[in-house]
Amino acid sequence: MANVKMHSIYKKFGNTEVIHGVDLEIEDNEFVVFVGPSGCGKSTLLRLIAGLEDITSGEIEIDGVQVNFLPPAKRGIAMVFQSYALYPHMNVFQNMSFGLRLAKTDKKIIDQKVLEAAEILQITELLERKPKELSGGQRQRVAIGRAIVRDPKVFLFDEPLSNLDAKLRVQMRIELTKLHRELNATMIYVTHDQVEAMTMADKIVVLRDGNVEQVGEPLDLYHRPANLFVAGFIGSPSMNFMDGRISGISDHNVEFELDNLHKIQIPCSPGDETATGKSVRIGVRPEHLELTQNADAQLQGKVFAVERLGGETYLYVNTEKNDEIIVHTSGDKVIGVGDQVSIGFSPKDCHLFDNQGQVFEKLAA
Numbered sequence: 001m002a003n004v005k006m007h008s009i010y011k012k013f014g015n016t017e018v019i020h021g022v023d024l025e026i027e028d029n030e031f032v033v034f035v036g037p038s039g040c041g042k043s044t045l046l047r048l049i050a051g052l053e054d055i056t057s058g059e060i061e062i063d064g065v066q067v068n069f070l071p072p073a074k075r076g077i078a079m080v081f082q083s084y085a086l087y088p089h090m091n092v093f094q095n096m097s098f099g100l101r102l103a104k105t106d107k108k109i110i111d112q113k114v115l116e117a118a119e120i121l122q123i124t125e126l127l128e129r130k131p132k133e134l135s136g137g138q139r140q141r142v143a144i145g146r147a148i149v150r151d152p153k154v155f156l157f158d159e160p161l162s163n164l165d166a167k168l169r170v171q172m173r174i175e176l177t178k179l180h181r182e183l184n185a186t187m188i189y190v191t192h193d194q195v196e197a198m199t200m201a202d203k204i205v206v207l208r209d210g211n212v213e214q215v216g217e218p219l220d221l222y223h224r225p226a227n228l229f230v231a232g233f234i235g236s237p238s239m240n241f242m243d244g245r246i247s248g249i250s251d252h253n254v255e256f257e258l259d260n261l262h263k264i265q266i267p268c269s270p271g272d273e274t275a276t277g278k279s280v281r282i283g284v285r286p287e288h289l290e291l292t293q294n295a296d297a298q299l300q301g302k303v304f305a306v307e308r309l310g311g312e313t314y315l316y317v318n319t320e321k322n323d324e325i326i327v328h329t330s331g332d333k334v335i336g337v338g339d340q341v342s343i344g345f346s347p348k349d350c351h352l353f354d355n356q357g358q359v360f361e362k363l364a365a
Contacts (some may be wrong), residue, residue, distance in 0.1 A: 002063030002153035002186055003028045004049060009058035011044060011210075018044055021058075026203075031180045031187045035197040036207035037231070040141060040191045043158055045207070048187065050079050051157055063153050076121055076153035078146075080160045084139040086131040092118075093127040095147045110149075117148040120182060121175075137168045144176075148183070157189040161196065173200055195236055198222070206230050212358045228357035231283050239283045239351070240325040246275050250267065254352060256282055259321045262298050266347045268360040280360075281353045286314065286328040288349035291335075299325070299343035306337060317341060 004026040011019035019041050023336060026032045034042035044097075047053040049060060051072040060180075061068050067075045086095050093114055113138075119125045121141045131139055140160060147155055161169045161350045177200050180187055190195060197204050206213045206221065214226040225231035231239045248255035251341035253265040254275075264282075298322075304324075308331065312323045315327040315335060335341065351362040 003061075004154060004186065004188070005059075005061040006045075006049075007059040008058065009045070009048060010056045011041075011048060011053065012056045013336070018057075018210050019048070019326055022210075022212055022214065024205060024212065026186065026188060029184055031189065031190060031200060031202045032205060033176070033189045033197040033201035033203075034205050034207060035191055035194055036213075038192060039209075040207040041210040041221050042207050044210075046079075046156055046158055046188060046190050046217075049075075049154070050077055051075050065142060077156055077190040078148075078150045078152035078154075079156040079158065080140075080143050080147050082159045082162055083173065084143045084163075086130070086139060086142060088131050091128050091130055092123065092134070092142050092145075095142055095259050096127075096129070096149055099146065106324075113151070113295065114151040117145040119147050120179065124271075136164050137172060141175075144179070153186065155185055155187040157187065157193055157322075160189075160192075162193075169196075171296050176200060178219040188272070190247075194234055198234070198239055204234075206233060224362065225283075225351065225359060227359055228281065228353045231353070231359070232353055235285060237326045238285050238329075239285050240289070241283050241353075242319075242321075242323050242325070243281055245277060245279050246270065247277075249276055254360065256280065256350070256352060258282070258298065260299075260319075263348050264298065266349065266352055266360075267363045268352050269363060270352075270354075270360050271323065275354075279355055281351060283351040284349060289325070289327045289343050289345050291327065291329060291333070292342050292344040294342060294344060298345040299345075301325070301341060301343065303335060303337055303339045303341060306335065314333065315341070 006022055009019055009022040010090045018113055034045060038044050048055050062075055078301050096114045097110045118127055123141050126138060161172050173196060186189040201218055204218055205215050207231055212276050214221055214230045221230060221234045243260045244256050246254055247263060250265060254270050256264045256266050301317040301319040303315050306320050307314040311331045313329050313331050313333055317325050317327060319325060
């Protein structure tokens with residue numbers, strides 16, 4: 001397999017610039033996920049790596065070789081698209097072997113590669129079937145098998161699970177991560193679903209408006225988001241945000257004052273000793289909020305919706321200042337719509353963001 005390097009990648013469509021100077025390195029055998037909202041540039045970036053779009057400026061290297069002007073077939077990549085793109089008149093074996101047959105590969109090698117890929121994907125018994133006789137999950141496996149037999153340096157996946165139902169998506173996520181381990185392959189995967197990113201990736205690249213917002217391991221992004229956008233995008237349900245101001249600064253804490261005048265000592269550094277009095281936002285994840293009987297809790301509010309998922313429950317609460325927050329609690333908690341609740345949280349679980357959306361550096365609590 002191979003590593004992939006991108007140096008100052010820009011892409012314009014006409015006068016519209018959609019990728020703004022991306023610098024990124026993907027290590028050999030990594031499973032990297034590009035994630036972000038629709039229109040952020042993740043699929044465009046994948047297509048630039050594949051050679052399906054020309055870069056405007058910058059360099060792309062695969063396995064140490066600059067590929068800017070190489071056609072897709074010469075880049076050593078294989079791509080799996082959102083649509084399965086199977087030939088309806090061919091059976092599974094013929095679909096999987098089509099690229100090899102075009103390349104005039106020896107028949108024995110073709111048979112060997114297709115049978116090996118079919119065994120890995122557990123579709124050996126389907127080799128004689130036509131696509132119309134397959135389920136969505138089976139068709140997706142065939143599309144992946146067609147990529148595997150080419151023995152590429154890099155696998156590219158463009159939202160391959162978006163056409164599957166929820167249960168099958170979970171199953172295919174597990175199968176793809178297992179496949180990554182078995183093939184010891186370099187894989188780049190595009191999705192708008194941050195749950196897919198968190199559960200599958202060795203490394204996540206968060207994109208917004210053609211820019212890389214943050215790169216890191218899933219739990220690094222979850223626990224140490226670089227800015228307000230990443231904090232709100234990574235995590236399901238997303239992080240709760242509340243407005244307030246800095247009321248004091250010490251060597252080890254920033255004193256944050258909520259709009260209800262409740263003050264919290266947060267272990268972080270503002271990087272600016274003149275920040276006192278400035279408006280900021282605090283972020284707390286739903287699982288770090290807890291219901292309490294303490295009348296002096298940081299937040300008071302009324303439940304306006306309840307989601308019971310069996311082992312866990314999410315409470316949607318309107319606070320005194322009309323902030324809508326989500327509280328994660330146990331599935332057996334007896335609380336209903338209209339109930340008044342008191343909510344507390346630990347300062348060490350808080351994230352503080354300035355008015356530019358950048359996070360304050362966290363210190364050891």
